[in-house]
Amino acid sequence: MKEKVITISKTNGKVQYLSDIYPVIETNTILNKTITGIGATYSETKAPRHSIIIEPTKPVIYGKTHDSKHKGDNLKGVFQGVYQNEIVDYIEESLNKKKWVKIITTPESFRKVRDAFESLDIDIRYDGYFLLFDECQKIVKDCDYRNDITLPMDLFFECRQKAIVSATPPKRLSDPRFSDFTLVNIVPDFDYHIDVNLQTTNNVLQRTREIVKMLDQEERPIFIFVNSTDMIYSLMKNLELTKKSAVFCSEKSVDKLRGLKFSKANEHWDVKLMNRYNWMTSRFYSALDIELSVKPIVLMITDCFLAEYTMFDPYMDAVQIVGRFRNGVNSVCHISNYDKRILHITEDDLIINYRCAESVYNYLGVMADSATAEPEKKAFLEAQAVIPYSRFFNEQGNVNYFLVDNYIDEELTKASYRKDTEVSTAYESCGYFNVSHENHIYKIGEYDRLKIENSGISYKDKRKLIVEQLEQIGECETEAEQQYKRDLQTADSSIVEAYDVLGKETIEQLNYCMSEIRKAIIIKRHQEQSTSTDIIKLVNATFHINQWYSASTIKKELTNIFRVMNVPHPNAITSHTIKDYFVAVEKKKKAERGYLLLKPHFI
Numbered sequence: 001m002k003e004k005v006i007t008i009s010k011t012n013g014k015v016q017y018l019s020d021i022y023p024v025i026e027t028n029t030i031l032n033k034t035i036t037g038i039g040a041t042y043s044e045t046k047a048p049r050h051s052i053i054i055e056p057t058k059p060v061i062y063g064k065t066h067d068s069k070h071k072g073d074n075l076k077g078v079f080q081g082v083y084q085n086e087i088v089d090y091i092e093e094s095l096n097k098k099k100w101v102k103i104i105t106t107p108e109s110f111r112k113v114r115d116a117f118e119s120l121d122i123d124i125r126y127d128g129y130f131l132l133f134d135e136c137q138k139i140v141k142d143c144d145y146r147n148d149i150t151l152p153m154d155l156f157f158e159c160r161q162k163a164i165v166s167a168t169p170p171k172r173l174s175d176p177r178f179s180d181f182t183l184v185n186i187v188p189d190f191d192y193h194i195d196v197n198l199q200t201t202n203n204v205l206q207r208t209r210e211i212v213k214m215l216d217q218e219e220r221p222i223f224i225f226v227n228s229t230d231m232i233y234s235l236m237k238n239l240e241l242t243k244k245s246a247v248f249c250s251e252k253s254v255d256k257l258r259g260l261k262f263s264k265a266n267e268h269w270d271v272k273l274m275n276r277y278n279w280m281t282s283r284f285y286s287a288l289d290i291e292l293s294v295k296p297i298v299l300m301i302t303d304c305f306l307a308e309y310t311m312f313d314p315y316m317d318a319v320q321i322v323g324r325f326r327n328g329v330n331s332v333c334h335i336s337n338y339d340k341r342i343l344h345i346t347e348d349d350l351i352i353n354y355r356c357a358e359s360v361y362n363y364l365g366v367m368a369d370s371a372t373a374e375p376e377k378k379a380f381l382e383a384q385a386v387i388p389y390s391r392f393f394n395e396q397g398n399v400n401y402f403l404v405d406n407y408i409d410e411e412l413t414k415a416s417y418r419k420d421t422e423v424s425t426a427y428e429s430c431g432y433f434n435v436s437h438e439n440h441i442y443k444i445g446e447y448d449r450l451k452i453e454n455s456g457i458s459y460k461d462k463r464k465l466i467v468e469q470l471e472q473i474g475e476c477e478t479e480a481e482q483q484y485k486r487d488l489q490t491a492d493s494s495i496v497e498a499y500d501v502l503g504k505e506t507i508e509q510l511n512y513c514m515s516e517i518r519k520a521i522i523i524k525r526h527q528e529q530s531t532s533t534d535i536i537k538l539v540n541a542t543f544h545i546n547q548w549y550s551a552s553t554i555k556k557e558l559t560n561i562f563r564v565m566n567v568p569h570p571n572a573i574t575s576h577t578i579k580d581y582f583v584a585v586e587k588k589k590k591a592e593r594g595y596l597l598l599k600p601h602f603i
Helices: 040-046 058-065 084-096 107-119 137-142 153-158 204-215 229-238 251-259 314-323 347-370 374-386 388-392 401-415 420-429 446-453 459-473 479-491 493-502 504-509 514-530 533-542 551-564 575-580
Strands: 002-008 029-032 050-054 075-078 102-105 129-134 162-166 182-188 194-201 222-225 245-248 277-280 297-302 331-336 433-440 547-550 582-589 592-600
Touching: 040 050, 040 129, 050 107, 058 075, 058 102, 075 084, 075 107, 084 107, 102 107, 129 153, 137 314, 137 401, 194 204, 194 314, 194 420, 204 229, 204 297, 204 331, 204 479, 229 245, 229 251, 229 277, 245 251, 297 314, 314 331, 314 420, 347 374, 347 388, 347 401, 374 388, 388 401, 420 433, 446 459, 446 479, 459 479, 459 493, 459 504, 479 493, 493 504, 493 514, 533 551, 547 551, 547 582, 551 575, 551 592, 575 582, 575 592
Parallel strands: 002 182, 029 162, 029 182, 050 102, 050 129, 075 102, 129 162, 194 331, 194 433, 222 277, 222 297, 245 277, 297 331
Antiparallel strands: 547 592, 582 592
16 A cells, blocks of 8 residues: 655644645545544535545534535535435436535445435446545444444445545555555644543542542533443433433434433534533544534543443544544543453454454365265354354455454454553554553452342342452441442442441351341340440339339330330340349239349349
């Protein structure tokens, strides 16, 4: 692949636009903008040619087609809900009025665009239409769960005029059809590095709580990027930020959050919908323009134990996130845990794994072709279909190289979350950041929480884990430890109460049997409270030595004392209970049973 370098400068604090240094994007180009927001898509919307621009998500298209900067650019947004006949009408009207066709489409809706042109007998491959895939890193990042994101690529490579663009293009593009492309690197002649504060920890919730408490003193808006709607909702609830939050996510996630009685969920970004805390999922990581009058605070939150897809790739994700804010940011902070169970692996290791899987796949294919009996052939084909290499094929039975690149990229990203130092190294090595790193360790972390939340363990094992963690916390000297104890109470209030009253040793002696533990709690509390000064004084004031009391009188008076003092009793109160307080001799008077009180146990 050939390479070309173009220098970009900054004058009076303003960076040049791409159109100032590279007026028209050339065909067969991989354009590495290096800096977000220099107007690559804008340049193409203004270019004197017909263009089809592929944007990764609907919010980006919505933003560009509703932006006053594009007024008069004849833009047509195509996404779910826009039909082929609308596209046909737009093309015909544009050509009749001699306007440039400027279609911006999602990858999933590209088929409708292609079919619309075909119905008009226009071949976009050869008839003067420029095909631009914007934010091309998303092809690699998302293709494992968005099958149709690579849908335009076969036709893309057949087009005479085509290019892909990003500030963070994939460092690995193994599709051989890129071999005759030119990599155009836009290189700034000024320092463009971004300061990021990396906060690694074993307890993301607690560290986020502390960071948010500090940031809450600031008046500027806060944007929090989390690639999990469930995690966003959980954090909002735990941090008590629900009333001060807005969430920007997919249409399905909007419905989900509204079903949970959270009304400030939106599919599209609009400054009018902004709140004090603004949560965004991966739909808003790239291409979107967020223009604010003040520089916001940006947080990114990763929980490796919740889901791998909350891990940020510093190069392809973090750079893009910061780049959303066209007027700059006040500060950037990434809060993340790490998982020592993740295996260390290198890119060379992954390529070897891939090549080995390919060899096994091809060998099984040869064996199937060589089989003389149908059952034998079937067995080889079935084995071939289930080995890992088979996931790299598209519906046509050809290798989808973007899936290969995705596999390598995702595994390398995951491996960087094995240690706190490796997360920091990933930021430093991507070439965009000045990294300051702090590692905060708490007595209890996500891994401990995960063990308790594991639905596969028995109630008894869960209680054992909670007791072990209560032992680790100890006296709850910090706010974090007090909060975690409250979380354990939410998980199982009974065993936390038992620990506070009985202690670990007694609970173990009772073999974690809750029925026996409940009895022991009642007995312990009775013993503690029934011998308290107030109870003793009241009993001694009610009963006197050298006097005989009937059994019925003793029961009535003791019952009343415990009721008035609100003291629990392990068993039903009887006349025998008086022996807890007095040396007493059982005697009858006129055939009525009772006790003669000789001496008090407590004075």
